[in-house]
Amino acid sequence: MTRMTSAAVHTAHPAFQPIAPGHVHRWGGARLVVARRAGLHRAPVLSPAEQGVLHALPGRRQAEWAAGRLLAKRLVCELVAAPAHDVEILPRDDGSPCVVVGGSPMPALHVSISHTAGHVAAALAPEPVGVDLCETASAEAVRRVADHVLSPGELSLVGTDRPDALAGAWALKEAAVKADRGSVFGAAPRSVAILGLRPPVLGGRRRAMVWQAGEAVLALVLAHRAGPA
Missing domain, CATH: 3.90.470.20 (4'-phosphopantetheinyl transferase domain)
Structure with a gap:
């Protein structure tokens, strides 16, 4: 075998x-x-x-x-x-x-x-919409900066042994930040909570989906803006 x-x-x-x-x-x-x-x-x-x-x-x-x-x-x-x-x-x-x-x-x-x-x-x-691509070949780079982008709970959820999961987590974070018209550099990614990866679930008024696009992972995030009370 x-x-x-x-x-x-x-x-x-x-x-x-x-x-x-x-x-x-x-x-x-x-x-x-x-x-x-x-x-x-x-x-x-x-x-x-x-x-x-x-x-x-x-x-x-x-x-x-x-x-x-x-x-x-x-x-x-x-x-x-x-x-x-x-x-x-x-x-x-x-x-x-x-x-x-x-x-x-x-x-x-x-x-x-x-x-x-x-x-x-x-x-x-x-x-508001955000889309992001992350090549699975970039998983090692994501792993090196994971502590700055992912919380301990998110790291436990995502794991670090699957390149596609790491790429998906990064793409979700960046797509959500784009939908908020923020920057992936700084504290903004930490404000986006990944509650699930397969299927993707994000905190706040956000809907998300992740696909495999060849050698890359593709994330789409829709952010509902709260209207006046």
């Missing part, structure tokens, strides 16, 4: 269900698309303002920025039936992306973008 290694078991039994690349998926009212960067050959239609943002970025970041806008614009165009040249994805003062259609900001549409070396994803929703 052949003895399977721990890594082989993890590969054979992934923690999260797979998500098909290139297709628009719907979950919880959000639209989501993920793709391999190597499969994106079409350049996005960029406005002069977007081109200004693009050219101000370091050269190594320009391709990933453009890939993210290509997917985000696809989601917006399909939802509002607008031509690509009328849709802009521009940064707010805090750096988070906002949707502009025909020169007018669309505050009722929330967008989030994520990219890694191999993948890119975008999400669009009528409520």
Whole structure:
């Protein structure tokens, strides 16, 4: 009888269900698309303002920025039936992306973008949304900073022996911080409590889902904003 290694078991039994690349998926009212960067050959239609943002970025970041806008614009165009040249994805003062259609900001549409070396994803929703990708190959880096991001209870829940679980925990934290329009650096990730990983459950008025996207883990978080009493 052949003895399977721990890594082989993890590969054979992934923690999260797979998500098909290139297709628009719907979950919880959000639209989501993920793709391999190597499969994106079409350049996005960029406005002069977007081109200004693009050219101000370091050269190594320009391709990933453009890939993210290509997917985000696809989601917006399909939802509002607008031509690509009328849709802009521009940064707010805090750096988070906002949707502009025909020169007018669309505050009722929330967008989030994520990219890694191999993948890119975008999400669009009528409520604050965050999407994040984390390559399973980055699990060792996550393990090194886990004490700063995950509480002792979360570390016990997630464990440190599964690369996909570590990647999923990191992606959940960062997606939630994005939905709150915060930064993953500092205390913000600690304010997001992971109560469950399979299926994902977060504290507060948040809904979450996690998928396996090739060699990456993809997390989507929707944050309900409390209205006036």
